Amino acid sequence: GIQVEQSPPDLILQEGANSTLRCNFSDSVNNLQWFHQNPWGQLINLFYIPSGTKQNGRLSATTVATERYSLLYISSSQTTDSGVYFCAAPAGDNQGGKLIFGQGTELSVKP
Amino acid sequence: EAGVAQSPRYKIIEKRQSVAFWCNPISGHATLYWYQQILGQGPKLLIQFQNNGVVDDSQLPKDRFSAERLKGVDSTLKIQPAKLEDSAVYLCASSHQGEQYFGPGTRLTVT
Numbered sequence: 001g002i003q004v005e006q007s008p009p010d011l012i013l014q015e016g017a018n019s020t021l022r023c024n025f026s027d028s029v030n031n032l033q034w035f036h037q038n039p040w041g042q043l044i045n046l047f048y049i050p051s052g053t054k055q056n057g058r059l060s061a062t063t064v065a066t067e068r069y070s071l072l073y074i075s076s077s078q079t080t081d082s083g084v085y086f087c088a089a090p091a092g093d094n095q096g097g098k099l100i101f102g103q104g105t106e107l108s109v110k111p
Numbered sequence: 112e113a114g115v116a117q118s119p120r121y122k123i124i125e126k127r128q129s130v131a132f133w134c135n136p137i138s139g140h141a142t143l144y145w146y147q148q149i150l151g152q153g154p155k156l157l158i159q160f161q162n163n164g165v166v167d168d169s170q171l172p173k174d175r176f177s178a179e180r181l182k183g184v185d186s187t188l189k190i191q192p193a194k195l196e197d198s199a200v201y202l203c204a205s206s207h208q209g210e211q212y213f214g215p216g217t218r219l220t221v222t
Contacts, residue, residue, distance in 0.1 A: 031209045041200055043154075043213040086153055088211075096142050096209050098167055101153025 001091050002027045006102035013077050013109050021072040021105045023087035030090070032063050033099065034072050037084040046072070046085075077109045112137065115214035117203050123220045129191035132217045136184070136205030142166075143180055144204040144211065145188050154202050160186065193221045 003026040013019055025032070034046040047054050047061040049070065054061055058077075063070040074081055084106050088099035116135040124130050136143050141162050146154035157176065159167040162183040171178070175194070180186040190197055200216040 033210065035213075041216050041218065043202065043216075045210070045212060048210040088153070090209075096206055098144065098156035098159055099154075099211060101155070104153055 002029070002089055002100050004087060004089055004100050004102040006085075006087060006105050008105060009103065010106045011108070013107065015077060015079060015109055015111050017077050017109075018073070018075045019077060019107070021074070021085055021107075023070040023072070023102055025068050025070075025087075025089050028068070029065060030093070032070050033088050034061055034070070035086045035088065036081075037086060037104070039083055043086070074107075077107075079109045079111055082107055082109050115203055115205055115212055117201075117214035117217055119217055120215060121218050121220075123222065124193055126195055126221050127192040129189065130193055130219065131187055131189045132201050132203075132219075134186045134188070134203030134214060136186075136203070137207070137212055140205035140207050140212075141183070142206045143186050144206070145178060145186070146202040146204065146213075148200040148202055148216070150199070157188070157201075190219075193219075195221050197221050 005024045007022045035043045049061045049063045051063050051065045058075045060073045084104040086104045088101040090097040118133050143160045145157045148154040158171045158178045160180040163180045178188045198221045200218050202216045203214045204211045
């Protein structure tokens with residue numbers, strides 16, 4: 001089945017810095033999601049981005065499906081950005097199938 | 112629009128006891144998922160429902176876990192008897208057109 005790998009596993013930033021998180025996947029996908037898991041454990045949807053680029057405020061994401069990777073950009077980071085960032089892709093051709101998650105990138109933003 | 116609701120938020124039980132979790136998906140979402148998230152890992156699917164039918168339960172430990180989704184709306188997940196290794200966060204999700212939305216989760220501690 002599909003494998004999802006994220007890098008880096010950990011990241012420490014000073015408030016105001018920019019960062020790029022990477023997600024590699026082993027097979028072609030028709031769906032890719034980025035989530036932020038806050039310190040209370042809630043998984044918050046950031047992007048649903050099977051291909052192309054999307055932006056939402058200080059966050060943007062790009063998926064290059066042909067090269068099997070996705071990038072999440074965080075600009076002007078804030079302490080509230082701390083937490084774990086997950087990317088996930090469906091296990092098979094059905095875009096509504098179970099999501100396979102990467103191991104996550106744990107981000108800590110220092111004031 | 113209300114999000115995915117779960118209860119209880121926290122539960123502590125002793126091994127060999129039973130426990131049940133409840134999930135109410137986003138209104139109109141036909142697909143419902145239960146994931147298990149062990150500390151330090153990404154969520155992994157336990158079971159997926161389409162309306163009130165099971166789509167995927169290949170990773171559900173059927174000797175101790177059971178789930179149902181009567182009437183195609185709410186769902187319950189039960190563990191009987193619990194083991195120490197069942198300590199985890201149990202996440203319910205529902206989806207619309209492929210994008211999955213997660214509830215706040217139930218943090219289970221088995222002592």
